Amino acid sequence: LQTGTMQQARRMLNALHPAEIAHLLESMPPAQRELVWELVDPEYDGEVLLHLGDEVRQSLIQGMDAEELIQAAHSLDVDDLADLIQDLPHAVLQETLEGMDKQRRQRLEAILSYPEDSAGGLMDTDTVTVRADVTLDVVLRYLRLRGALPDLTDKLIVVNRYDKFLGLLALSALLTQDPEHTVAEVMDGASAGIPAETPAHEVAKMFEDHDLISAPVVNDAGVLLGRITIDDVVDVIREQADHSVMGRAGLSEDEDIFAPVIRSSRRRAVWLGINLATAFLASWVIGLFEYTIQRSVALAVLMPIVASMGGIAGSQTLTLVVRGLALDQVNRGNLRWIFSKEIAVGAINGLLWALVVALIALIWFDSLRIGVIIAVAMIINLFAAAVVGVTLPPLLRRFGVDPAIAGSVILTTFTDVIGYASFLGLATVVLFGL
Amino acid sequence: LQTGTMQQARRMLNALHPAEIAHLLESMPPAQRELVWELVDPEYDGEVLLHLGDEVRQSLIQGMDAEELIQAAHSLDVDDLADLIQDLPHAVLQETLEGMDKQRRQRLEAILSYPEDSAGGLMDTDTVTVRADVTLDVVLRYLRLRGALPDLTDKLIVVNRYDKFLGLLALSALLTQDPEHTVAEVMDGASAGIPAETPAHEVAKMFEDHDLISAPVVNDAGVLLGRITIDDVVDVIREQADHSVMGRAGLSEDEDIFAPVIRSSRRRAVWLGINLATAFLASWVIGLFEYTIQRSVALAVLMPIVASMGGIAGSQTLTLVVRGLALDQVNRGNLRWIFSKEIAVGAINGLLWALVVALIALIWFDSLRIGVIIAVAMIINLFAAAVVGVTLPPLLRRFGVDPAIAGSVILTTFTDVIGYASFLGLATVVLFGL
Structure with missing residues (x-):
């Protein structure tokens, strides 16, 4: 009975698409995951591994x-294998490369010679090319002889005899235009190939702006190297977002x-450790005003409000600017405008x-002076939050630090320190004239 | 001269793709933006508006x-017009509808009858359909007569005489298979149409899992309503991420x-107001222990550390669980496992x-008791952070609140309150035996 149920589970599992099997595996605790992974048909192993997140993939x-x-x-396309290759143990990699035919190995090496997050790293080398001087009828007969086309082929790539990229011939044009026309007459010769060094996020933008399904990748000399397909671009977009x-x-x-x-x-623990360091910095600032707090405990009660409001306002500005940078909306030319605007909003x-x-402070503690102090401190901190929120992301980027990761820790360190220092500092001066 | 430069700017601008013009407009301060918008050729206005974010679009x-x-x-496809329609003034909408031919109006109404974030709301009604019993040769001749295909057509949709969806005929199959075969022999009859009520995020998942370019949308009776194309799906993914x-x-x-x-x-201001309310709640908790703080100011210095570490740890758990929910990785079956794991990590x-x-506290304030108090409070708060981080997102979702927006405010309210209360409460008991 047990075996029968297992057989049934195996059949149901392997009827799924590899991406769905991957999703199922990612939604399972380790013990269950290993059990299900055993049931996956070995011929799908490669495809499933490809659709898994790095961490789950490595553990399997x-x-x-x-x-x-x-x-x-061996079951994978060359461009997919290129994605997997860094996770394979060295001995396996060696043997895989030795077992490949020369053409496949050369293609793999071509892809691996470009950074993973560039057009060259995203491309597949399995292109269908035609010459410009033949008629559509010849192309139609060639395709029928050739048989199946690679997945996501919406256009053929037109090249000359030296593989130089000339233009694109859409399948829909092939199907609707007069077969007596030559490829040169029908092809789209206006669109350029994507240089292999183009960063992945720019490739994604091109695909989004021009509603592309596939696009050719070329080297400096304009020679066709391969093509990028929308499925890999969607993965790039998803990863950026995550x-x-x-x-x-x-x-x-x-x-x-x-x-x-x-x-x-x-x-x-690493992240908590970094944050602990910044928290101690804030505590150290508070510690400078121990004497002031002792004389007016209301300050200790109210001080987190100043720090927290600065953090919230700053993170709004930071989020907007970080996204603006990622979308190339923010640049040198308009940063000053954004700066003025955020300062005004902060004010x-x-x-x-x-x-x-x-x-509220006035009513709660019956002290006009505390009310004025916290008001001034809030204005100072929201102003500082706007300044840091706008200037920090481009600055981090210039130093090669990712503002999406480091930005908010650094920002809140500033707003905490400035918030506590301004509030307690003002209080020390105003209340005790020190 | 001035006019000449303007003419040149106008030409350069209108040579761009509407999506690129939209991007340019989004990267400009209002005054400049209006100037450039004036230069856009009116025939591109519709397409450009479509590619803008809601807010910029409304202002233009x-x-x-x-x-x-x-x-x-009038220049837009029906499905694109459906996206724009809610931003149009009533009078314009009325006149636009009256100026449409009957077929176009019916198509528009079909799309508008479904929620914007469903398969029906995403679909275009401009499909190319063929019958199952004809030969590929007949289809080829029909396409040549028909002329151009709609953008992003990678397959034709096979229907019966009542428009019931039967299967899909890929253009690549049409090009590579024997023209004597019938559509029924060559078509992919295994894939089902997407029901019009399917939520947009599920549609996106289908496209990602199966590497689709287009997919048919059907009603309850299996009748073809339209098709969804990858460009609209990419927009959905981008919007989810944003x-x-x-x-x-x-x-x-x-x-x-x-x-x-x-x-x-x-x-x-609204967001700051909400956060101010939660900050005052935390202050109120601190205020309960005014007497304790007065007797040991070290507590005021150290208390933000407990609160902040809880917030950081909690937001890590929260982020993981919110993403897990969005990707359907988290469900009733495995929530208990995640709960145990996060508790263990928190511990x-x-x-x-x-x-x-x-x-550090021991060295700084030379008090073992304060060291022990802050240690216990930290353990309590990181434990609470794990509990709230795991349970809050599914709870919010059940009450129809978006955990991606409300989650982190509510979480930090908990970690602040629990952090201050546990640290100051313990201190009151241990230090002063109250």
Whole structure:
């Protein structure tokens, strides 16, 4: 009976698309995951591994023997294999490369010679090319002889005899135009190939702006190297998005939600440690005013409000600017405009909420002076938050630091320190004239 | 001379793709933006408006007169018009509808009858259909007669005489298979149509999992209603991503970085107000322990550390769970597993950093008791952070609240209150035996 149920489960599982199997595996705790992974048909292993997040993929690869891995590698397209290759153990990689025919190995090497997050790293080398001087009728007969086209082929690539890229011939043009026309007459010769060094996020933008399904990749000399397809671009967009969301909490976009406790704890400890350091910095600032607090405990009660409002206002500005940078909306030319605007917004909201906070503080502690102090401190901190929120992201970027990850920690360090220092500093001067 | 330069700018601008013009407009302060918008050729107005974020689009529409808007609306495909329609003034909408031929109006009404974020709302009704019993040769001749195919057509849709969906005929199959075969023999009859009520995020997942370019949309009876294309799916993915990032800072995903100061200030004031309320709640908790703080100011110095570490640890858990929910990785079956794991991670990091903090506090204030108090409070708060981080997102979702927006405000309210209360409460008991 047990075996029968297993057989049925195996059949149901392998009827799914590899991406769906990958999704199922990612939604399972480790013990269950390994059990289900055993049931996956070895011929799908490669495809499933490809659709998994880095972390889950690595943990499953660790449990596979060399033979299974080599088989999985051989079942993949060259561009997919290029994505997987850095996760394979060295011995497996060696044997996989040796087992490949020369053409396949050359293609793989071509892809691997470009950074993973460039057009060259995203491309597949499996292109269907035609010459410009033949008629559509010849192309139609050629395709019929050739048989099946690679997935996501919406156009053929027109090249000369030296493989130089000339233009694109859409399948729909092939189907609707007069077969007596030559390729040169019908092709789209206006669109250029994507240079292999183009960063992945720019490729994604091109695909989005021009509603592309596939696009040719060329080298400096205009020679066709391969093509990028929309499925890989969608992965880039998804990863960018995950990176922004997860990075802000100090997590990797490939984080496995079912990762073992020890591994998760270790990784998160680093982030907590960084934040602890900044928290101690804020405490040290507060410590400078111990004497003031002792004489008016109301200050200790109210001080987190100033710090927290600065953090919130600053993170709004920061989020806008970081996204603007990622979308290339923010540049040198308009940064000054954004700066003025954010300062103005900070000032208006600073004044508004300073008034509200002052009123509440006045009523709560029956002290006009404390009300005025917290109001002024709030205005200072919201002003500082706007300044830091606008200037920090371009600055971090210039130093090669990712503002989506480091931005909010650094910002809140500033707003905490400035918030506590301005509030307690003002109080020291005003209340005790020190 | 001035006019000559303008003419040149106009030519350069209108040589761009509408999506690129939109991007340019979004990267400009209002004054410049209006100037450039004036230069855009009216025949591109509709397409450009379509590619703009909601906020920028609305501001430009406000400056257009009825005639320009009606012209822009007429230049658009029906599915694109459906996206724009809610931003049009009532009079313009009325006139646009009256100026449409009956077929176009019916198509528009079909799309508008479904929610914007469903398969029906995403679909275009401009499909190319063929019958199952004809030969490929007949289809080829039909296409040549028909002329150009709609953009992003990678397959024809096979229907019966009642428009019931039967299967898909890929253009590549049409080009590579024997023309004597019938459509029925060659078509992919296994894939089902997408029901019109399917939520947009599920549609996006289908496209990602199966690497689709287009997919048919059907009603309950299996009758073909239209098709969804990958460009609209990419927009859905991009919007989902923006929503997660911007929502966390209380911003809309359509926020215009160059919005006027007053409008930006008003919108952000709401978020700051909500956060001010939670900050006062935390202050009120601190206020309960005024007497304790007065007797040991070291507590005021150290208390933000406990609160802030809880917030950081909690937001890591929250971010993971919110993303897991969005990707359907988290469900009832595995929530308990995630809960146990996050508690364990919280406990380990709680212990680790409690020790570090206790040591620093001991050295700084030369008091073992304060060291022990802060250590215990940290462990309590990191434990609470894990509990709230895991349970809050599914709970919010059940009550129809978006955890990506409300999650982090509510979480930090908890971690602040629990952090201050546990640290100051313990101190009151231990130090002063109250």
